[in-house]
Amino acid sequence: LHQRDVSRLLTTLGTLRDQGNTVIVVEHDEEIIRAADHIIDVGPGPGDLGGRVVAQGTVEDIERSSESATGAYLRSGGAVGRSEARQRTRTADEPLSTITVVGATEHNLKNIDVDIPLGRLVAVTGVSGSGKSTLVADILEPALRRKVQGTRVVVGKHRDLLGWGQVTQVIAVDQSPIGRSPKSNPATYTGVFDEIRAVFAELPEARARGFTASRFSFNDHHGACSACGGEGIQHVEMHFLADVDVPCELCGGKRYNAETLTVKLHGHSIADVLQMKIERALELFRPFARIRDTLQILCDVGLGYMQLGQSSKSLSGGEAQRVKLASELCRGRTSGIVYILDEPTVGLHFADVDRLLAVLDRLVSMGNTVVVVEHNLDVIAAADYVIDLGPEGGDEGGRVVVAGRPEDVAACAESHTGRYLAAKLAGLRQPTGAVSGPAWVG
Known part of the structure; x- marks a missing residue:
């Protein structure tokens, strides 16, 4: 869900609670966690390292827990993906090669031209139904496969695709099970x-x-x-x-x-x-x-x-996706690949999002391009370039509201993503001190 939809969902959940009902949610979203009356944090780590209640109570109780990865994130003000070690030397004013989707009209897209810089982590954002998946999954990915790999695929309506000459391969990394057999591991x-x-x-x-x-x-x-x-x-x-x-x-x-x-x-x-x-x-x-x-x-x-x-069969979607990403890193210093991920943070804890961003950064540092369709503000804030579609969903969406650095999107008054991103970036700029999480968090 887009953060605006999360806010609307919270209003509905609050109404159910006020009517005398109990609402139990399994959730990683920071806004929902902070809005909860009572939090039960399970861990402290994954797999055999978890399985017990680390902390429970109010947000303040969770933040006070030195063993809780959730508490460490909440104390930091949401500092995922913004560690000093990950500050990029790549800047927006460098001369970049770009892929350009020209005249995209599939579904609700309004004859838009979209530039996608190569060699960057690019986030495609927007409220639900704004045209994100149509642009990336229905047009960009199959169009690149047809041009680069000669694959016969159905491509969404657009006039042209420019600037793809430096692309060597297109790889979609999803959360489906790894391998073709139950014996895969x-x-x-x-x-x-x-x-x-x-x-x-x-x-x-x-x-x-x-x-x-x-x-x-x-x-x-x-x-x-x-x-x-x-x-x-x-x-x-x-x-x-x-x-x-x-x-x-x-x-x-x-x-x-x-x-x-x-x-x-x-x-x-x-x-x-x-x-x-x-x-x-x-x-x-x-x-x-x-x-x-x-x-x-x-x-x-x-x-x-x-x-x-x-x-x-026993791997979660997030675990399967990380195995696939690890396999890509094992290929060595390949470059020119465009990796496409559709909402890779679904089901991931803040600590897992941090690891995911580190992996995506490594792929980009090897000379590849990573395009993510994403609602997660931590990923959007850590991106090199953001393409925000909208401003609404359905017929009222389908155009580029703003494109540029996260700060550019945050400054756009018309962008729903920008409004929430501005609050996220403002929180990250506050001096929160060192972030100290439990020992298992790498």
Whole structure:
């Protein structure tokens, strides 16, 4: 939701409360949190690091908690993405190459021309129904795919696309599950599992038995458990109830047969490695540069708590998206790519938004362009360039209200985004002191 819609939602929720009802919301939005009568903060971290009540009470009670990541954010006045280390040297008056969408008329777009600077973090904003997704998902992304990659796709109505010559690839990074199979996991998706299997194949026990790297794939019938086929689980039909998955009785959920599990690296079998937290696996494989670098990136994007072989089915949308972004960072210093993300902060805590911004900055610093369709004020405030559509939704939207730096948008009286962004930027300029969060926040 756009921040204006959040304010309207709060009015409705307040009315329900005043009528004698109880309203319980699971929420990350700062305005909703500050408006709540009672807050229950669960954590302090993700995964195994969470699962208990860190603090509860009023906003002031949460802010006083030294263990709460939510409290740290609220104390800072919303300083996500604005740390001194992230202050960009890129300035708005540098000569920039731009992609220009000319004469966009799809849906409610009013024959608009839109400049998108390359090599920048670009936020496309506006109230719901203003034309953001139409511009980016229906026109920009497919038009670039057709021009750059020769893909046959349907493109929304526009007259032309200019300035795309420096673009080498277009990649949409969404929150859909990783991989094409339920067996997919962070190790297989990033490609690091191939490197790990190669290490196991070089161990003396493996060489003595004639095992190759393929033996350590849970898709290989020689190495996988014969009962579950390498899934580690068995499906039980419950007829009149929902089917359930239970650990395989033969391998105990380890996926591999007993002979494969005899090969160990410092006492750890290939199954043990897949069940390790990524941060623990990083220590085990630190001597192996290519594996170490990939695992370090996964930790950098805030996924160190996750099991290396965790099933894609168990990942949240935000976790899946960060695995995809980590995979992109693992490609090395590629440049000229346009990354497109549609509301990447949906379901993310403030601490996760901070990590997301750090990843997006790394992609931009490598010479790529990141275009995000976003309502989150922290992301908008951290962007290099903002394109605000509107001023309203539907027929009253579809034109460019203002485009420029976040400060330019904040100064535009006609922009609903600008009004809320001005308050956010004003709060960030207030001297709030050092932001000290719980130890797990990287």
